Amino acid sequence: MEEVRTQVAIVGAGPAGLLLGHLLERAGVANVVLEHRSREYVEQRVRAGVIEYGVVNFLEEVGAGERLRREGLTHHGVELRFDHTTHRVALSDLADGKTITVYGQQELVKDLIALRLALGAPTRFEHEVVALEDLTGTTPVVRAKGPEGELRVECEFVAGCDGSFGVATRSIPGSTLRRHERTYPFAWLGILAEAAPTTEELIYARHERGFALYSMRSPTVSRLYLGVEPSETLEAWPDDRIWEELNLRLATESSPNVNEGPIMERSITAMRSVVCEPMRYGRLLVAGDAAHIVPPTGAKGMNLALGDIRVLARALVAQIREGDNRLLEAYSATCLERVWRAEEFSNYMTQMLHPSNDDFENGVQHARLRQVVASREAATVLARNYCDLNGL
Ligand SMILES: Cc1cc2nc3c(=O)[nH]c(=O)nc-3n(C[C@H](O)[C@H](O)[C@H](O)COP(=O)(O)OP(=O)(O)OC[C@H]3O[C@@H](n4cnc5c(N)ncnc54)[C@H](O)[C@@H]3O)c2cc1C
Numbered sequence: 574m575e576e577v578r579t580q581v582a583i584v585g586a587g588p589a590g591l592l593l594g595h596l597l598e599r600a601g602v603a604n605v606v607l608e609h610r611s612r613e614y615v616e617q618r619v620r621a622g623v624i625e626y627g628v629v630n631f632l633e634e635v636g637a638g639e640r641l642r643r644e645g646l647t648h649h650g651v652e653l654r655f656d657h658t659t660h661r662v663a664l665s666d667l668a669d670g671k672t673i674t675v676y677g678q679q680e681l682v683k684d685l686i687a688l689r690l691a692l693g694a695p696t697r698f699e700h701e702v703v704a705l706e707d708l709t710g711t712t713p714v715v716r717a718k719g720p721e722g723e724l725r726v727e728c729e730f731v732a733g734c735d736g737s738f739g740v741a742t743r744s745i746p747g748s749t750l751r752r753h754e755r756t757y758p759f760a761w762l763g764i765l766a767e768a769a770p771t772t773e774e775l776i777y778a779r780h781e782r783g784f785a786l787y788s789m790r791s792p793t794v795s796r797l798y799l800g801v802e803p804s805e806t807l808e809a810w811p812d813d814r815i816w817e818e819l820n821l822r823l824a825t826e827s828s829p830n831v832n833e834g835p836i837m838e839r840s841i842t843a844m845r846s847v848v849c850e851p852m853r854y855g856r857l858l859v860a861g862d863a864a865h866i867v868p869p870t871g872a873k874g875m876n877l878a879l880g881d882i883r884v885l886a887r888a889l890v891a892q893i894r895e896g897d898n899r900l901l902e903a904y905s906a907t908c909l910e911r912v913w914r915a916e917e918f919s920n921y922m923t924q925m926l927h928p929s930n931d932d933f934e935n936g937v938q939h940a941r942l943r944q945v946v947a948s949r950e951a952a953t954v955l956a957r958n959y960c961d962l963n964g965l
Contacts, residue, residue, distance in 0.1 A: 575721070580604060581604040583604055583605065584735040586696065588681055594606045595635065598689070598692055599636070602889060602893050606694070608697065615682055618682070619765050622676065626671040637685060645676035646791070648674070652772070654776055657825060658825065661774070675790065704716040729856065730889060745854040749854055753849075755847075756845050757846075762810060763839065764797050766836050767834040777926055784927045785799055785822035787831060846916055851909075860908075861878030865912045871923070880911060888904050
């Protein structure tokens with residue numbers, strides 16, 4: 574068995590784990606990233622794509638935003654479509670000039686891996702963490718299985734950045750962990766297509782047949798979603814059916830069709846809201862999807878994960894380099910205040926845009942949508958939350 578010593582063992586090379594590794598490297602804190610999947614796999618995994626204003630600035634400030642600033646698509650507004658009419662929410666007018674940037678999560682992951690490898694920071698792909706031990710002692714141990722056999726990492730702190738099905742939150746005893754969860758009665762079928770975007774801005778559509786979202790990743794690649802039953806399978810959705818349904822749900826009189834093209838990737842994702850409290854157990858700190866899930870309607874998941882990491886990196890550096898434990902003691906409470914705001918916003922967007930079988934619920938949804946397009950105050954709340962809820 575191989576044995577390694579470090580200051581912080583980071584479980585997971587998603588956006589959260591990689592940004593934490595980067596910030597710790599910059600501060601001179603030794604760390605190891607352990608990732609179950611291969612480098613190729615995490616660099617190709619298509620997921621989020623909307624990055625908040627403050628998060629973009631923060632990434633640039635810490636030397637991780639150069640390509641993001643160059644290649645990311647800056648958006649000043651989004652469209653809301655309902656009752657076959659489109660309404661523009663002028664994000665930057667309403668949110669003090671703030672914008673959002675469209676940049677694929679996998680591109681940010683590639684940038685962070687490249688920065689890490691350029692510094693020679695230890696990164697173990699294809700290493701599945703199987704156990705976290707002695708989390709309440711002074712020297713926790715992380716056990717992993719890799720291509721060459723078992724690895725044992727002794728450290729001062731463990732950062733659980735291993736997503737919603739990882740080992741970190743499972744290592745917190747049930748007597749300590751409180752898990753708050755809501756499952757929604759719909760899922761999203763998402764596609765990535767080689768098709769030039771039909772519009773310049775994202776379109777959130779509530780149609781009586783279901784939800785649809787039009788977004789893009791670059792001037793030649795579109796990312797589109799359909800709200801579907803949670804029990805749906807990809808086999809039931811051949812390409813023609815997907816495009817037909819997208820055209821039905823997104824059509825307006827002035828733009829009846831979306832640009833179609835070969836579908837490069839497709840998946841069905843269940844809609845869930847989850848919050849795990851507390852986000853700390855002894856020397857284990859959990860961050861990102863490991864601690865909380867939001868339905869993607871508010872585009873908050875990756876932003877929240879990166880927001881946690883900003884708080885966590887500062888806390889770990891203060892503890893390890895200066896022996897100051899105050900930020901670490903406050904870590905869970907500091908993050909959870911922001912996490913619950915993001916849960917509220919994501920729940921609001923989700924409930925407003927997915928038609929229901931319940932007529933009362935549909936009436937409430939219409940009232941909310943009409944309020945957003947008729948009231949500057951309501952649109953301002955949406956725009957500020959959408960552009961910069963994390964306020965980094
Ligand atoms: C379809 C979809 C659309 C989305 N759209 C948006 C959006 O528009 N905007 C937004 O902000 N968010 C969005 N999200 C959410 C966003 O993708 C996640 O919130 C984000 O990936 C969280 O980052 P993370 O680093 O916490 O977790 P992850 O990205 O899940 O990374 C966790 C890593 O840990 C690894 N791992 C797991 N278990 C182990 C183990 N035992 N040992 C070692 N490694 C392990 C995993 O392989 C993974 O690489 C979307 C998500 C989905 C699914």
